[in-house]
Each structure stands twice: as structure tokens, then as C-alpha cells.
Amino acid sequence: MDEKSLMLQLFNKDKQIAELYVLIDTLQTNLRTATTYLSTEDQEKITKVQSYKWCMNWSQGDELE
Numbered sequence: 001m002d003e004k005s006l007m008l009q010l011f012n013k014d015k016q017i018a019e020l021y022v023l024i025d026t027l028q029t030n031l032r033t034a035t036t037y038l039s040t041e042d043q044e045k046i047t048k049v050q051s052y053k054w055c056m057n058w059s060q061g062d063e064l065e
Contacts (some may be wrong), residue, residue, distance in 0.1 A: 026054060044050050 031052070035043050046052055 024058065028058075031055060
């Protein structure tokens with residue numbers, strides 16, 4: 001593989017990662033919005049679930065740790 005094709009692959013991977021960051025941010029926003037439609041009791045149940053906490057607390061760069 002030559003340098004040009006490697007640089008293209010690197011560029012494409014970086015673009016894909018950036019798009020995934022946007023997707024995650026959108027999903028977090030939608031999840032946060034959806035929980036506001038729940039009763040207070042149901043909100044407390046949902047927000048205590050570990051996977052909800054992981055999702056809502058994840059931010060760009062966490063994967064580098």
C-alpha cells in the first residue's frame with residue numbers, strides 16, 4: 001500500500017469517527033429529551049439504570065483513556 005492510499009484511509013477513518021461523535025451526541029440529546037416526558041417516578045427509575053448513566057456521562061475523548 002502506498003502512502004497516498006494510507007492517507008486516504010486515515011482521512012476516512014477520522015471522518016467516520018467524527019460522524020460517530022455526532023451520532024452519540026444526538027442520541028444523548030434524544031434520550032435526555034425523552035426522559036422529560038416521563039413521570040418523576042419513572043424518570044428516577046430510568047436514570048438510575050447503569051447503562052443510562054454510562055450513555056449520558058460519556059463524552060468525546062473518553063475512549064482514549
